[in-house]
Amino acid sequence: MTTLPETPAGRLRWAVADSRTLTVRALAHWARSPGDVVVGLLFPVMVVLMMGYLFGGQMDVPGGGRYREFIVPGMFAMTMVFGVETTFAAVAGDAAKGVTDRFRSMPTAPSAVIAGRGAADMLHSAAALAVMAVCGLLIGWRAHEGPAKALAGLGLLLLLRFALVWVGVYLGLVAKGPESVVTVQILVWPIGFLSSALVAPGTMPGWLGAIAEWNPMSATVTACRGLFGDPAATGGSWAAQHGVLMAVAWPLLITAVFFPLAARRYRTMGR
Structure with missing residues (x-):
């Protein structure tokens, strides 16, 4: 029988070790399915090329400047936002297959499952x-600023x-299964496109532009x-x-x- 650590320092080491193990597990899954990783990385690249070369010649940036330089920070942020779908699919898939329940029945640090998922997804996002x-x-x-x-x-x-x-972890834990990703897309895509990522909010109708300027993604885009x-x-x-203040x-x-x-959702699953 495994004895769980009793001291705060021991519990912290336990949580870190379990989080590292579960992070490696997620990375190993990606290593076995490199095609999915490559497609996920190339999709935003294709959007940049399409917007920059197919439509960029017809797009004017209010205040001047090259549209390709305008759009790239926006696509950086859209890549981060659309990553919610990756997190959701992984968490919902584990929950639907019973993997999450098995982790909860094992002497695993309660925070390790979601922390490991988060660490793996941050590495994927950095790539x-x-x-x-x-x-x-x-x-x-x-x-241009150094x-x-x-x-x-x-x-x-x-x-x-x-x-x-x-957000992705929580939605994945409350979803009925990975097929619910369509629901997440309905939530995520409007956030991505109703922003300053691709066009200036000043070109939108007044009320729509105001919503776009207060969009959390727009704050990051503006700051960047x-x-x-x-x-x-x-x-x-x-x-x-x-922008910088709002981006934080x-x-x-x-x-x-x-x-x-x-x-909380992880702790109460199955009750």
Whole structure:
């Protein structure tokens, strides 16, 4: 019979070790299905190429600037947001197959299952961001404000993804199965497109532009464009003028709401 640690330090080491094991498990699954990983990484690249080359010549950025440099930070953020589907499918699949219940019956740290999933998805998102950055450089995008601000922008993108991991985990735990991903897409895609990622909110009807400017994804996009020195085309709203602040505040708020919900749902499953 396994003896569980009694001290706080022992419980922390236990949780870290179990989280590392479950992170490696998720990475091993991806290694056995490289095709799915490659498709997931290439999809946003195809969107960038399509928007940049097929439609970019007809798109004007309010305030001036090249549309390709305008769109790349937006696609960075969209990649982070659409990652919710990856998290959801993995968590819902494990729950539907009974894997999550088996973990709960084992002497596994309660936080390790969702922490391991989150760590694996953050590694996947960092890889996706690297691929997108290379693609952006190849089509002419540049970070004009130096490496420090560029890294700060990339950090804000990963902060957004970190917050959305817990949204995906929670939705995956409450879903009936991975086939419910369509429901998640109905939630995620409007958030992605009703934003400043592809077009300036000022070109939208007034009420729609206001919604787009207060979109959490728009906050990250606006902040990254400023940090990268790319065309911004920001509006006059408070949210648009304080992009960096909002790019930090929104992910912290999302994490504060959905991390406890995900942890509680995991603890109460089957009751």
